[in-house]
Amino acid sequence: MNRFYVLALALLVSVSAWAQKGSTSKAQAYLDKNDLINAKAEIDLALENPKNAGKAKSWYIKGQIYKAIATSSDMAVSSLDPDAIQKAAEAYTKVSEMAKPNDLTAINASLNYDGLWGHFMDQAQQAYNKEDLETALGNFEKGLIVKPTDSVTMYYAGAVAQQMEDYTKAKKYYMLMKDNYMIPESAYQSLVYFERVEENNEEALVLVQEAKEKYPDNKTFINEELTILIVLNKLEEAETKLKMALANDPSVVQNHLNLAVLYDNLGSKFIEDGDKDKAATKFDLAIKSYNDAIALEPNNYVGNFNLGAIYVNKAKVYLDEARAMDLKTYQKQGPALEEKAKGDLKNALPYFQNVVTNKPNDVTAWSTLQSIYTSLKMYDEAEKAMAEVEKIEAKEGAQ
Numbered sequence: 001m002n003r004f005y006v007l008a009l010a011l012l013v014s015v016s017a018w019a020q021k022g023s024t025s026k027a028q029a030y031l032d033k034n035d036l037i038n039a040k041a042e043i044d045l046a047l048e049n050p051k052n053a054g055k056a057k058s059w060y061i062k063g064q065i066y067k068a069i070a071t072s073s074d075m076a077v078s079s080l081d082p083d084a085i086q087k088a089a090e091a092y093t094k095v096s097e098m099a100k101p102n103d104l105t106a107i108n109a110s111l112n113y114d115g116l117w118g119h120f121m122d123q124a125q126q127a128y129n130k131e132d133l134e135t136a137l138g139n140f141e142k143g144l145i146v147k148p149t150d151s152v153t154m155y156y157a158g159a160v161a162q163q164m165e166d167y168t169k170a171k172k173y174y175m176l177m178k179d180n181y182m183i184p185e186s187a188y189q190s191l192v193y194f195e196r197v198e199e200n201n202e203e204a205l206v207l208v209q210e211a212k213e214k215y216p217d218n219k220t221f222i223n224e225e226l227t228i229l230i231v232l233n234k235l236e237e238a239e240t241k242l243k244m245a246l247a248n249d250p251s252v253v254q255n256h257l258n259l260a261v262l263y264d265n266l267g268s269k270f271i272e273d274g275d276k277d278k279a280a281t282k283f284d285l286a287i288k289s290y291n292d293a294i295a296l297e298p299n300n301y302v303g304n305f306n307l308g309a310i311y312v313n314k315a316k317v318y319l320d321e322a323r324a325m326d327l328k329t330y331q332k333q334g335p336a337l338e339e340k341a342k343g344d345l346k347n348a349l350p351y352f353q354n355v356v357t358n359k360p361n362d363v364t365a366w367s368t369l370q371s372i373y374t375s376l377k378m379y380d381e382a383e384k385a386m387a388e389v390e391k392i393e394a395k396e397g398a399q
Helices: 002-019 024-032 036-046 056-070 084-098 104-129 133-146 151-163 167-178 185-197 201-214 219-231 235-248 253-272 276-296 301-323 327-358 363-375 379-398
Strands: none
Touching (some): 024 036, 104 133, 151 185, 201 219, 253 276, 301 327, 327 363
């Protein structure tokens, strides 16, 4: 009796264990009925059986079930498995690995794999058209789960993230794209911008130089590199590159301005170091470059303002030197220095006059003009300039 009981129990356990192994045909039947809860449970159990797991058809059924879960608009269904997208994609990939290329199952798996990716791309496009950027980005990111190395999806994900001002994500996708593909010029420009916003100028320089190699005809990258070199105080390298750029195309106003600013900064540095001769040489070079820029663009604000400022600062050096003299020395040398200062102030006048003509609310320019007019004993003009300063300040105070 006991022996019969043990045998019966063993048979029962064996049958029970087999029953729990699942059936791919049942999983397919549940899928056909859109019963995804039971379809998922059945296919998961079925694939625990090595016999089922060795068949491409089993993995295709899993791909179909998990694709239906991943793309369902019913939250109760789509939440059945948070990794449904990845599992569906992996199942279709498994089919392609197991089946022969011309096998119908392999062909259908490939089509459905692309269809899964296409679903999220369509959803992203629809959301983007409705200006729902968050949903659009979410769907592009889902598309990347299916095709993690797809350059188009990476670019769109980065572009939408950038529109959302989520620069961390935008940088992530553009960099991922850059590491695997030839990225467009706009993506490089964005990456350089992100690094400069974060004041990572060394990283920005590496990126812009890389962009220059890939897009040698893009003048934006050339100008950006020069700007970054100046910011990084790599002035000799910047000067060399600027001269080369101007030799190739002397019509670029920004390059003349960049070279002028470079010389201007060097002149100021030599003044601080007490080397007046070197400072004078650099300021003369800056004056020439500012004039070259103004010749191309007469009303350029930076060119006119900075050139006027150089002449004012040169005048200040002469006046400070004269004021520091004792009476005897001043009587001998002072008047000559004051005449030099007067000449530089006269040189500065037309440039600041140009600034206020084109930018009449520039209080700094008007205030500088008032000081110049006063020094040149042009008192009527000085009063008019002071009146403009007061008017602008009163307007700003009322806002």
